[in-house]
Amino acid sequence: MATNDNVTQLTDQAQDISRSMFGAFQGVAEVQMNMLQRLGGIQQNLIQQAYEASNDQLQVLSKISDPREFASAQADLVKTHGQRYADSIKEAIEVTVDGWEEVGKRVESTTRDVKNKAKKAA
Secondary structure, eight states, X not given: OOOHHHHXXXXXXXXXXXXXXXXXXXXXXXXXXXXXXXXXXXHHHHHHHHHHHHHHHHHHHHHOOSHHHHHHHXXXXXXXXXXXXXXXXXXXXXXXXXXXXXHHHHHHHHHHHHHHHHHHHO
């Protein structure tokens, strides 16, 4: 039969494990919120880039009448704005990868911590 001290000790250990798990979930939520905020900033940048590309294209249309010059100017616009777009997408991918790596580290750490606490409780 378990003594009151044993019951108290088991209860304390179970609460400690629960706190560890809750802390991990909270940490994961914080990482995900940070990712969403950073991705939102990148999305705003992409919208601004689209506006600037459209504006640049309208300026080219209004200034150039020679088809060859127009084609060359269009190619320059595609190159410039295409590179900016590619850089933004690369940044979004890096934010996502970094975030999920952080989530993985936190989950791994918590799993190890909970296993150790469960072993001590057993």
